[in-house]
Amino acid sequence: MAVLGGATAVVVVVWLQFFCFCSSLNHEGGLLLDAKTGLEDPSNELSNWDAGDATPCHWTGVACSGDTVTAVDLANLGLVGPFPAALCRLPNLAFLSLSYNYINSSLSDSALAPCAALAHLDLSQNVLVGRLPDALAALPSLAYLDLSGNNFSGEIPLSFGLFPRIRALSLVANLLTGGIPAFLGNLTALRQLNLSYNPFSAGRIPPALGDLASLEVLWLAGCGLEGEIPPSLGRLSNLTDLDLSSNALSGGIPATFANLSSVVQIELYHNSLSGPIPLGFGNLRSLVRFDASMNRLDGPLPDDIFDGPRLESAHVYSNRLTGRIPSGIARSTSLVEARLFDNRLNGSLPPDLGERSPLMLLDLSDNSLSGEIPASICHRGVLEQLLLMDNMFSGSLPDGLSRCRTLTRVRLRNNRLSGELPAGFWGLPHLWLLELRGNSFSGRISPLIAQGANLSNILIDDNQFAGSIPSEMVSLSKLYEFSAANNMLSGSLPASLADLRELGKLDLHHNLISGELPRGIQWSKLSELNLADNAFTGGIPPEFGELAVLNYLDLSGNLLTGEIPIQLQNLKLNEFNFSNNHLSGPLPPLFALEADRNSFLGNPGLCKASSGLCPVSYGRRYSHSFIWLLRGIFISASLIFVIGIAWFSWRYHKYTKENLAFDKSKWSLTSFHKLGFSEYEILNCLDEDNVIGSGGSGKVYKVILSNGEIAAVKKLWGSSKKDLENVNQPIDDGFEAEVATLGKIRHKNIVKLWCCCSHRDCKLLVYEYMPNGSLGDLLHSSKGGMLDWPMRYKIVLDAAEGLAYLHHDCMPPIVHRDVKSNNILLDGEYGAKVADFGVAKVMEMMEKEPKSMSRVAGSCGYIAPEYAYTLRVNETSDIYSFGVVILELVTGKPPIDPEFGEKDLVKWVSSTVSQKGIEYVIDPNLDSCHREGISKVLSIGLLCTSSLPINRPSMRKVVKMLQEVNAKNKPKIRKNGSKSSHCYLKDPIEFGSNA
Structure with a gap:
């Protein structure tokens, strides 16, 4: 018995040790491991979640109170998989964040129901789909819910009006439809309501939202809202942030807004509001930012709107405001930014403007303001940007600006300013853009300009500056453009200017400059040189032929002598x-060349022929007989070459027909429209003479059918497995994708697929023929100049409507995945149609087959940044690519170009606009009278190419914005009062300052 008892004791001990080992991790740790099992962790962020631990309280993202888990924060860890329902079984879990991951699938009521203690749930920036679950509103403790940046669809459920304790609700940037429901006004504890950027049906703001007495933040931007703003919103006395921007709201700003005593920011831009700004706005003592831009407000600003002691910036631009700038603006003690550009404001500025305010930016461009620039404009010494273009300001520049060392941009173009500039103004240390064009400034360019080390653009054309150009400008190592045309500058061009290595544009035409042209130049980046109408003497330096990127050269109207250096032939001059x-x-x-005749007129010493040009004489180098011998050899060689080509072409055509026509009975045809031809007629026309294009997947033929119709036939051919491996995508995949997509689409801006034919490895897709080819080929060829702005505008609007149809009207939605200018085809009237659906995917299919996204599809320069890194694809990827197409149309440049250096088109446009202004990116082939409309479309392109997908508008919104930039209504009035016969604008949307 003793032995038996001892043995029993040993067994018990072993069993207890085994039990302790298996139970070393408590129950909550086991639940966390269950949650981890259902998730992919590619970066191994949860590597310290270990079953051997006694408690999970020190694991990544886990927080405890005592020994129980109360918070799990797994934000931005790159986790992939469905919502981990096991987390909801943690009995005391109050905080859960899975934001910025790849949580997919849908949220079920059963998965959420156990989260009884949950107070904070953040699932933002994932890829969740389906309808919003009713179970969320049943969670008794839930106070914070953020589901923004997902793909939830359908209407906001009725249950969302029954949250018992909700304080913050954010559904921003989903695919929610229906309208904004009035029952949200029942959530009396709500402090934040964020519903922006959803494709809601057009509807009004529910007046019931005015019952949310505790509300502090109300974001309804981009929600398809229309009608008037309900006055009931004025009852939100605790509101600090109101954003109703980017809608179609009309009527006036409610006078009750004067009761928003706590408001810090009001954003009403990009609507259709009218009427004056309520006078009571002057009582908003906490107002920091007021943005009512991109409306059509009329009437002057109320005199007391800027009296609020905490006002830091006022954005009330682009509203066609009239009247004087209120004197109350000068009484603000906290005004940092004032943007009132592009309106109809008149009168003079308050004389004490800037005296009390720490002004950093003042933009009053494009108005009818007059009088002098206030002497106190930089009294507080922090002014960085002074933008007063296109007004009627007069008088001299205030002397105080010469001591405003914080200035970075000064743009005073097209005013009536005069007098000499204060000497110190030329040498401000941080100033990089100085634009004084179109005034009556006089005096000299001060040698103190040497202290302006950051000067990049000096634009002083059309003034009365005199004297010589100071040699001290050699210190301006960052100088890119020096434009001083139409002044009275004299003396010689300083030799030191030849050392400015960053110089890209030098325009000094119509001055009194003399002496010889500079030699030893280091202008490797110079693209434009205009020294016309001066008094330069001597010869043209041969080293001008080494300016590799020079495309504009004007030396006319001088006293130059000698021969034109033969080295100038190296230049690529336009x-x-x-x-x-x-x-x-x-x-x-x-x-x-006869075409260049006018470039040499007025030079009597140039040798002449009957054409007035100077042909090269080869008679001095070769004898007459030797020349005839060379001609004979050339003619013989050409004849042999032509005969060889003809024989090869005949043999190749015969071989092609024999191979294509084999066993025609086995070709199968699937039609999607009523046809007037057979597959045999198509096969008989696939000659090499009919090839109009080729790509990685095959060739495209132009086929003229017997019934007079013209078709474009894409041939996808792969005779062997090796052939298939050499293309980007298997032939069958691309063929099936394109047939499945285009076969069921009927839209005027989607290329029409008539039928498809197949036989073994040969696949044929038969489309309607687009006589003007692709947008990319036309835009980036020598014919690009024929695309004027109205034509480009029509093309971009057509293409946008085609993509909007794919994203919003197809059920389920379709993502193109290869939007680019070469896949936008043009019909005989230059109507645009989206084409090439070889890599298109149905959103529903991508959710079921994630492996299909195992590689990047698309073209270099068009791929959205998040797609290239994560392979996550949805409609926003197409929107980014379409934004690149918009930038192509505006700039005339391809998406990738050596000119950009390491940047692509998006980064080049963004940086250039930021540093130099919009005019530096607009295609010079476009008429300047369309500048306003071009600028608005450019802004839409930049919005579409935002680095954050959440900031990109939907294609439906893009179409709406483009339609509002209507280029075909009333003639634009030029400054001289005449009307352009070919420039039309319809009060285009304003997207910001032209500065």
């Missing part, structure tokens, strides 16, 4: 002019 000088000798051979 435009040049040497006329009205004293040049002599023969022309370089590449310049001896």
Whole structure:
């Protein structure tokens, strides 16, 4: 018995040790491991979640109170998988955040129901789909719910009006439809309501939202709202942030807004509001930012709107405001930014403007303001940007600006300013943009300009500056553009300017500059040189031929002598002019063209022929007989070459027909429209003479059918497995994708697929023929200049409507995945149609087959940044690519170009606009009278290419914004009072300052 008892004791001990080992992790740790099991963790962020621990309280993202788990924060860890329902079984879990991951699938009521203690739930920035679950509103403790940045769809459920304790509700940037429901006004404890950027049906703001007495933040931007703003919102006395921007709201701003005593920010921009700003706005003592831009408000600003002691910035621009700028603006003690540009404001500025306010930015451009610039404008010494373009300001520049060392941008173009500039103004240390064009400034350019180390653009054309250009400008190592045309500058061009390595544009035409042209130049980045109408003497330096990127050269109207250096043939000039000088000798051979005749007129010493040009004479180098011998050899070689090509072409055509026509009975045809031809007629026309394009998946043929119709036939061919491996995508995949997508689509801006034919490895897709080819080929060829702005606007609107149809009207939605200018085809009237659906995916299919997203589809320069890194694809990827197409149309440049350096088109446009202004990115082939409309479309393109997908508008919204930039209504009035016969604008949407 003793032995038996001892044995029993040993067994018990072993069993207890085993039990302790298996139970070393408590029950809550086991639940966390269950949750981890259902998630992929590619970055191994949860590597310290270990079953051997006694408690999970020190695991990544886990927080405890005592020994029980109360919070799980797994935000931004790259986790992939469905919502981990096991977390809801943690009995005391009050805080759960899975934001910025790849949580997918849908949220079920059963998965959420156990979360009884949950007070904070953040599932934002994931890829959740389906309808909003009713179970969320049944959680008794839930106070904070953030589901923004997902793909939830359907209407906001009725249960969302029954949250017992909710204080913050955010559904921003989903796919919610229906309207904003009035029952949200029942959530009396709500402090934050964020519903922005959802494709809600057009509807009004529910007046019941005015019952949310505790509300502090109300964001309803981009919600399809229309009608008037309900006055009941004025009852929200605790409101600090009101955003109703980017809707279609009309009527006036309610006078009750004057009761928003706590409001810090009001954003009403991009609506259709009218009427004056309520006078009571002057009582909003806490107002920091007021943005009512992109409306059509009329009437002057109330005189007391800027009296609030905490006012830091006022954005009330682009509203066609009239009247004087209120004197109350000068009484604000906290005004930092004032943007009132592009309105109809008149009168003079308050004389004490800037005296009390720490002004950092003042933009009053494009108004009818007059009088002098206030002397106190930089009294507090922090002004960074002074933008007063296109007004009627007069008088001299205040002397105080010469001591305003914080200035970075000064733009005073097209005013009536005069007098000499304060000497110190030229040398402000942080100033990089100085634009004084179109005034009557006089005096000299001060040598103190050497202290302006950051000067990049000096634009002083059309003034009365005199004297010589100071040699001290050699210190301006960052100088990119120096434009001083139409002044009275004299003396010689300082030799030191030749050392400015960053110089890209030098325009000094119509001055009194003399002496010789500079030599030893280091202008490797110079693209434009205009020294016309001066008094330069001597010869043209041969080193001008080494300016690799120079495309504009004008040396006309000088006293230059000698021959035109043959080295200038190395330049790739789009435009040049040497006329009205004293040049002599023969022309370089590449310049001896009839088309260039006008570039050499007024040079009596240049040798002449009957055409007035100077052909190169080869008679001095070769004998007459030797020349005829060379001609004979050339003619013989050409004849042999032509015969060889003809024989090869005949053999190839015969081989192609024999191979395509084999066993025609086995070809299968699937039609999607009523056809007037057979597959045999298509096969008989696939000759190499009919090839109009080719790509990675095959060739495209132009086929003229017997019934007079023209078709475009894409042939996808793979005769062997090796052939298939050499293309980007298997033939069958691309063929099936395109057939499945285009076969069921009927839209005027989607290319029409008539039928498809297949036989073994050969697949044929037969489309309607688009006679003007692709947008990319036309835009980036020598024919790009024929695309004027109205035509480009029509193309971009057509393409946007096609993509909007795919995203919003197809059920389920379709993502193109390869939007680019080469996949936008143009019909005979330059109507645009989206084409090439070889890599398109149905959203529903991508959710069921995630493996199909195992590689990046798309073209370099068009791929959205988040797609390239994460392979997560949805409609926002197409929107980014379409934004790149918009930038192509505006700039005329391809998405990738050596000119950009390491940047792509998006980054180049963004940085150039930020540093130099919009005019530096607009295609010079476009008429400047369309500048306003072009600027608005450019802004839409930049919005579409936002680095954050949440900031990109839906394609439906893009179409709406483009339609509002209507380029075909009333003629634009030029400054001289005449009307352009070809420039039309319809009060285009304003997206910001033209500065």
